[in-house]
Amino acid sequence: MHNIDHGDLVEQRRGGVDTLRVMVATLGAHHHSGAIHIQSIDGGQKGWLVVRLGQPVMASLDDESGLDALLSIEQLGLQSTCDLMLHELTVAQIRTLIQQHPEAILNLSSTDKAVDGAWWANTALPI
Numbered sequence: 001m002h003n004i005d006h007g008d009l010v011e012q013r014r015g016g017v018d019t020l021r022v023m024v025a026t027l028g029a030h031h032h033s034g035a036i037h038i039q040s041i042d043g044g045q046k047g048w049l050v051v052r053l054g055q056p057v058m059a060s061l062d063d064e065s066g067l068d069a070l071l072s073i074e075q076l077g078l079q080s081t082c083d084l085m086l087h088e089l090t091v092a093q094i095r096t097l098i099q100q101h102p103e104a105i106l107n108l109s110s111t112d113k114a115v116d117g118a119w120w121a122n123t124a125l126p127i
Helices: 019-030 067-077 091-100
Strands: 009-014 034-040 046-052 055-061 082-088
Touching: 009 019, 019 034, 019 046, 019 067, 019 082, 034 067, 046 067, 046 091, 055 067, 055 091, 067 082
Parallel strands: none
Antiparallel strands: 009 082, 034 046, 034 082, 046 055
């Protein structure tokens, strides 16, 4: 899932403590859909976090997919040696990605409590 068709580049930032959290929160506040392409500056690690209507739905980083990739993306996003690029995606494009890459799907549901201050920690796996 490292090369996905995407729309226009909406925003590009250098990694940092709150960079990824702010980008995802902005998408969530406006219920927008998009894909955040994350890549280390040296090109060693790269992946995608796909957000549909403000909720993370897919994650892929190198050989990892799903929740494992999400955790790795969060760690990579904290480093100033990575770039985060937010691209437009339509809901139809996301639907196609979900069909093509079911291993990367995040089955998360919202909760009220955040754990350890992580931006994705206000979600939980459905029981």
